[in-house]
Amino acid sequence: xxxxxxxxxxxxxxxGIAGWWLEHDRGLAAGLIAGATGWFxxxxxxxxxxxxWLRRGGPEPRVGGLWGEALDRIRRAxxxxxxxxxxxxxxxxxxxxxxxxxxxxxxxLDAYGRIEWCNETAAGQFRLDPVGDRMQxxxxxxxxxxxxxxxxxxxxxxxxxxxxxxxxxLRPMKLSVHLHPYGEGRLLLLSRDITALEQAEVMRRDFxxxxxxxxxxxxxxxxxxxxxxxxxxxPPPERNRYxxxxxxxxxxxxxxxxxxxxxxxxxxxxxxxSGEWTAAGLLASQCEQEARALSAVLGRDQQIAFGPAPAVExxxxxxxxxxxxxxxxxxxxxxxxxGGTVDVRxxxxxxxxxxxxxxxxxxxxxxxxxxxLTERFYRxxxxxxxxxxxxxxxxxxxxxVLQRHGAELRIESTPGSGSTFSILLPASRVRPPPEPSREVxxxxxxxx
Ligand code: ADP
Numbered sequence: 327x328x329x330x331x332x333x334x335x336x337x338x339x340x341x342g343i344a345g346w347w348l349e350h351d352r353g354l355a356a357g358l359i360a361g362a363t364g365w366f367x368x369x370x371x372x373x374x375x376x377x378x379w380l381r382r383g384g385p386e387p388r389v390g391g392l393w394g395e396a397l398d399r400i401r402r403a404x405x406x407x408x409x410x411x412x413x414x415x416x417x418x419x420x421x422x423x424x425x426x427x428x429x430x431x432x433x434x435l436d437a438y439g440r441i442e443w444c445n446e447t448a449a450g451q452f453r454l455d456p457v458g459d460r461m462q463x464x465x466x467x468x469x470x471x472x473x474x475x476x477x478x479x480x481x482x483x484x485x486x487x488x489x490x491x492x493x494x495x496l497r498p499m500k501l502s503v504h505l506h507p508y509g510e511g512r513l514l515l516l517s518r519d520i521t522a523l524e525q526a527e528v529m530r531r532d533f534x535x536x537x538x539x540x541x542x543x544x545x546x547x548x549x550x551x552x553x554x555x556x557x558x559x560x561p562p563p564e565r566n567r568y569x570x571x572x573x574x575x576x577x578x579x580x581x582x583x584x585x586x587x588x589x590x591x592x593x594x595x596x597x598x599x600s601g602e603w604t605a606a607g608l609l610a611s612q613c614e615q616e617a618r619a620l621s622a623v624l625g626r627d628q629q630i631a632f633g634p635a636p637a638v639e640x641x642x643x644x645x646x647x648x649x650x651x652x653x654x655x656x657x658x659x660x661x662x663x664x665g666g667t668v669d670v671r672x673x674x675x676x677x678x679x680x681x682x683x684x685x686x687x688x689x690x691x692x693x694x695x696x697x698x699l700t701e702r703f704y705r706x707x708x709x710x711x712x713x714x715x716x717x718x719x720x721x722x723x724x725x726x727v728l729q730r731h732g733a734e735l736r737i738e739s740t741p742g743s744g745s746t747f748s749i750l751l752p753a754s755r756v757r758p759p760p761e762p763s764r765e766v767x768x769x770x771x772x773x774x
Contacts, residue, residue: 337364338365376400425445430518431449431450431518434512441461448517452467454467473486490519578717592730599641603639606680606682614630614670628666636680653721654682655684656720657721661710661714662744668686675750678753683746691739696739699737701722702719
């Protein structure tokens with residue numbers, strides 16, 4: 327500022343000196359006025375250049391003086407504004423990107439319930455067009471009556487569950503929707519796909535109902551026998567028969583509880599590693615012993631054949647693999663009547679997998695039942711399952727064990743001519759047995 331004032335004074339003074347030199351006293355006043363006018367004209371030309379640039383844009387004019395300084399300050403203010411604007415835009419983009427990646431559906435509604443913005447999750451859940459449906463009223467697009475009542479009720483403390491668009495009884499879709507008021511009459515709509523949660527809840531309820539039913543039946547029988555024994559003085563043989571039946575029911579409950587515990591252990595424990603190796607032959611011989619013992623207990627006259635086990639080791643949890651194989655073999659024994667056959671075979675496949683298959687000549691299973699056999703408590707023939715001590719959980723356990731080992735269960739069956747249940751173990755879980763060391767070969771040391 328001091329510089330600008332000095333420049334002005336120098337102009338005026340210069341004019342005054344020139345006037346005085348030319349015309350003395352008269353010339354002094356005229357010279358002062360001429361100096362001031364010259365300064366004013368120069369600054370006006372600079373001002374005109376700056377104003378023109380401000381109006382029309384284009385290349386920045388190169389001006390000095392007062393207007394040059396003003397131009398400099400304007401330029402700095404504009405740059406700062408541009409930087410602030412870019413920062414704000416970047417923040418908004420980051421914010422929108424974060425909301426886009428949210429697993430929640432987000433919709434911003436104006437005071438009239440019109441969609442101002444929605445993320446892609448919400449667009450997918452409600453089948454909205456994020457651009458085309460902008461400023462459409464939400465009530466016209468989400469037509470579930472419970473949502474309409476919730477939206478109009480204006481009591482948004484709790485969320486509401488609505489049917490997703492295109493939901494059918496076979497493929498239900500449930501959305502949880504929560505409205506949150508903000509700003510002046512605006513609403514933030516948050517939505518969550520709870521289809522899987524709802525299905526899990528239905529499964530949980532069914533499971534509890536099934537377990538209760540399975541336990542109630544033997545309990546009712548037991549209570550009946552206890553009352554009879556308490557009230558009637560039965561002769562010893564009759565009494566013993568009742569006690570044997572009671573023991574049978576107690577055993578049934580025990581098996582059920584043990585299968586339930588096995589299932590819950592399988593669900594809760596970490597996946598079996600691939601560092602524990604067991605010889606296939608060891609698993610097979612245990613299965614064979616159990617099968618023959620069960621057949622004898624059931625009083626069946628069956629032909630049970632076990633083919634040779636391959637000389638390989640299998641990786642995984644030995645007790646789990648054992649239980650999966652035993653379940654298949656014991657089902658074959660239980661469902662095959664006297665005179666029938668149970669044939670257990672091993673096969674090495676070309677891709678390195680190992681197949682363990684159990685074939686029986688039992689009643690077979692109709693094709694419509696096969697996809698559901700591994701569901702908990704699913705039985706084709708309830709009475710036959712119970713008669714032979716079945717819990718309806720055996721194949722569910724097999725499925726879990728195989729999933730945990732990356733293995734596959736295959737079921738082939740023809741009603742009237744028997745079934746084949748096969749386990750396919752992946753090549754990564756199969757290895758040849760370790761080479762016996764020289765000392766072992768020479769008989770100096772016992773193998774571990
Ligand atoms: P369960 O304890 O009732 O045998 P599982 O889960 O082991 O339960 O089997 C489910 C159902 O599959 C059985 O109830 C039975 O109807 C059918 N099933 C299983 N294995 C056989 C088989 N080898 N032959 C005929 N039906 C079978």
